[in-house]
Amino acid sequence: MAEEKKKVTRRRFGKAVAQAGAVAAAPLIASVPAAGQPPAQAPSGPAVGPAVVARAGLLDKLVFAGIGVGNRGMADLRQMLGDDRVQFVAIADVRESAREAVKSFVDGYYRNNACEMYRDPADLLARQDIDALLIATSDRWHGPMAIWAAQAGKDMYIEKPAAMSIMESYALADNVRRYGVVYQSGAQRKNQFAFEFAVGLARSGKLGRLLAVHADTAIGLGTVDEGGHGWWPEETPDPDPLVFDWDKWLGPCLWRPYNSRYATQGRGQFWDFHAGLLEWASHTVAAAQWAADMEYTEPVEYVPEGPEFRGDGLINRYSIYCQYANGVQLVLRNHSWMGMGSCSNRFEGTEGWVETGDSGKIEVSPNLKSLVSTRQGTRFDPTAEHIREFINCVRSRTTPRANADVTAHTHVASHAAWIASQLNRKLTWDPAKRMFIGDEEANRMRSRAYREPWRLEALAASM
Numbered sequence: 001m002a003e004e005k006k007k008v009t010r011r012r013f014g015k016a017v018a019q020a021g022a023v024a025a026a027p028l029i030a031s032v033p034a035a036g037q038p039p040a041q042a043p044s045g046p047a048v049g050p051a052v053v054a055r056a057g058l059l060d061k062l063v064f065a066g067i068g069v070g071n072r073g074m075a076d077l078r079q080m081l082g083d084d085r086v087q088f089v090a091i092a093d094v095r096e097s098a099r100e101a102v103k104s105f106v107d108g109y110y111r112n113n114a115c116e117m118y119r120d121p122a123d124l125l126a127r128q129d130i131d132a133l134l135i136a137t138s139d140r141w142h143g144p145m146a147i148w149a150a151q152a153g154k155d156m157y158i159e160k161p162a163a164m165s166i167m168e169s170y171a172l173a174d175n176v177r178r179y180g181v182v183y184q185s186g187a188q189r190k191n192q193f194a195f196e197f198a199v200g201l202a203r204s205g206k207l208g209r210l211l212a213v214h215a216d217t218a219i220g221l222g223t224v225d226e227g228g229h230g231w232w233p234e235e236t237p238d239p240d241p242l243v244f245d246w247d248k249w250l251g252p253c254l255w256r257p258y259n260s261r262y263a264t265q266g267r268g269q270f271w272d273f274h275a276g277l278l279e280w281a282s283h284t285v286a287a288a289q290w291a292a293d294m295e296y297t298e299p300v301e302y303v304p305e306g307p308e309f310r311g312d313g314l315i316n317r318y319s320i321y322c323q324y325a326n327g328v329q330l331v332l333r334n335h336s337w338m339g340m341g342s343c344s345n346r347f348e349g350t351e352g353w354v355e356t357g358d359s360g361k362i363e364v365s366p367n368l369k370s371l372v373s374t375r376q377g378t379r380f381d382p383t384a385e386h387i388r389e390f391i392n393c394v395r396s397r398t399t400p401r402a403n404a405d406v407t408a409h410t411h412v413a414s415h416a417a418w419i420a421s422q423l424n425r426k427l428t429w430d431p432a433k434r435m436f437i438g439d440e441e442a443n444r445m446r447s448r449a450y451r452e453p454w455r456l457e458a459l460a461a462s463m
Contacts, residue, residue: 062394065090066134067121067145069102072159073136076186077102079387080134080157081109086391090130092118094245095263119245121145125152132156132182132394139267139275141251143168144454146183146404150175155182157390160282161275162407166415166446170434173408182397183404184390187286189343190401191389192382193375194356195287198347201354202291206368208351212329213292215284216337216344216357217277220316221421228271231256252454277421281332281414283343286402289413291347292328295406298413299324302420302427320417332417338363419445 064086069077080086091102099117106115118124125148132155135145143163149156162185163169176183189195201207235257238246246258253272256262267273289295299322322330337344340357347354352365362376386402393400412434419442420427428437436442 061085061087062391063129063131064088064134065092065124065127065130065132066102066136067092067124067149068098068137068141069093069134070098070136072186073134074102074105075381075383076134076136076157076159076387077105079384080391081106082384083388083391085395088134089114090116090118090124090127092121092124094119094248096243119242120248121148125149125154130154133158135159138249138273140164140253140273143172144252146172147175150179150181150183153179153181155394157184157186157387159186160407161278161411162282162404163411164275165448166412166434168447169408169411169415173404176404182390182394182400183407184386184393184400185282185402185404185407186386187283187402187407187410188382188386189283189287189358190290191385192358192360192380193373194360194362195345197362197373197376198345198354198356199287199291201352201364201368201371202347202349203293206351206371207347207349207353210292210328210347210349212331212348213288214331214333214344214346214348214355215281215288216342217284217332217334218280218342219277219334221277221318221418229254230270232259232261234259236260250451252448252450254449254451275411276415276418277332278411278414278418280343281417282410284345285330285332285414286406286410287343287345288330288347289406289410290401291345292324292330294324294328294330294409296409297324297431298409298416298429299330300429300431302417302429304417304421304424304426318421320421322413322417330413332414415446 062085064080065088066073066077069091077088081088088106091099091106093099093102099119103115103117107113124130133149135142135149135156135158137145137159139161142158142161143165146156146158146162163172202210202213236259238258241247244263249263250256262270262273289298301323303321305319305321317335319331319333319335322332324330337346337357338355339359340355340361340363341359342357344355344357352368354362354364354368356362356376360376360380362372364372390400392398412431416427416429416436419436422445423439423442427439427442429435430437435446
């Protein structure tokens with residue numbers, strides 16, 4: 001294992017971050033945008049800090065580093081390395097094998113031995129020469145890691161889902177806004193032509209008055225109580241933390257004995273490792289709210305309907321009917337799609353409809369056939385365009401499509417729908433107060449428990 005540089009201690013870094021502000025269930029910034037309104041910003045984009053001013057226009061390369069780059073993150077990394085405006089210099093990961101895989105790949109690309117490795121992200125975040133981050137950790141770390149990155153003044157491209165609860169979603173957006181960094185979540189379909197076209201039809205009025213936006217959520221709905229917090233019974237000794245820091249890998253999750261399967265299979269088995277229907281809704285609800293011009297709010301009503309159970313206790317077929325304050329419906333469903341591919345969306349208005357998905361195909365009502373571009377039918381990975389937009393925004397200090405506020409509201413809507421499905425009852429939501437109306441049980445589900453020492457009020461100081 002390569003020797004790693006220790007630039008600051010965790011205690012020193014934690015103290016500095018804690019002074020900047022910790023994650024909390026309450027909003028971290030006094031000024032919150034009104035429901036349905038984008039956040040207040042200067043015309044030029046996010047606030048610009050001293051480090052940004054010092055480097056603006058002076059460097060040919062943006063200095064990037066990675067935190068927790070695995071399978072999906074490697075796909076992102078390939079696209080970043082292909083952009084000649086980027087210089088990737090370091091990787092932090094609690095797994096030695098992952099650190100060394102990224103170093104080997106980056107060094108091979110640049111034909112040198114310069115990529116530095118860190119076991120502790122605190123050491124990487126303390127580096128003043130790093131402009132931006134690729135964060136592709138496991139889901140449970142996305143929110144806390146993004147908040148720490150914002151407090152350290154780093155721009156970031158981060159994989160979805162971006163936060164594991166309603167209140168963590170708000171905390172993420174509040175911190176990004178407060179510290180003036182550029183944030184782009186991995187909702188790459190915001191830069192895929194078929195989805196851009198469908199959203200354009202809805203927002204241009206070509207569908208008439210918009211009635212409903214549909215989001216494919218794909219998965220079956222399990223219940224949190226059915227083993228979601230359990231663990232596999234086969235226990236093995238904890239690995240050497242220099243090779244695999246098990247405690248740090250678990251992070252804010254409930255503790256469980258080490259089993260090597262968690263790293264590859266745990267995400268689909270245990271509630272602590274995943275965010276429910278957000279696996280798909282991170283993309284499809286994002287597109288639906290974009291089409292409905294509701295990116296800075298969320299529906300006020302959630303009604304689960306028609307669950308069909310399969311033998312293992314999971315809900316196989318379901319719909320969740322949500323309604324915005326203006327009467328437009330958001331329908332989350334995992335059935336009855338037209339075969340446009342994964343992550344499908346359908347938008348319906350008084351004068352027509354459009355449906356598309358990852359296949360790149362576009363179907364519309366007969367009266368709109370003449371509007372469909374000949375580009376339809378092409379399937380492609382939009383990651384390159386999505387990352388290119390992020391890099392453009394870092395350089396220009398403007399706001400990306402999948403910015404932190406848009407991402408937070410997408411996640412809040414999705415989490416609220418998930419909670420309604422768990423409780424199997426209608427819920428009413430107040431976007432301004434950030435709470436359900438008249439349902440204490442639902443309100444308790446807005447947050448998740450954090451394991452010591454990662455309790456909410458101590459998160460930033462205990463990394």
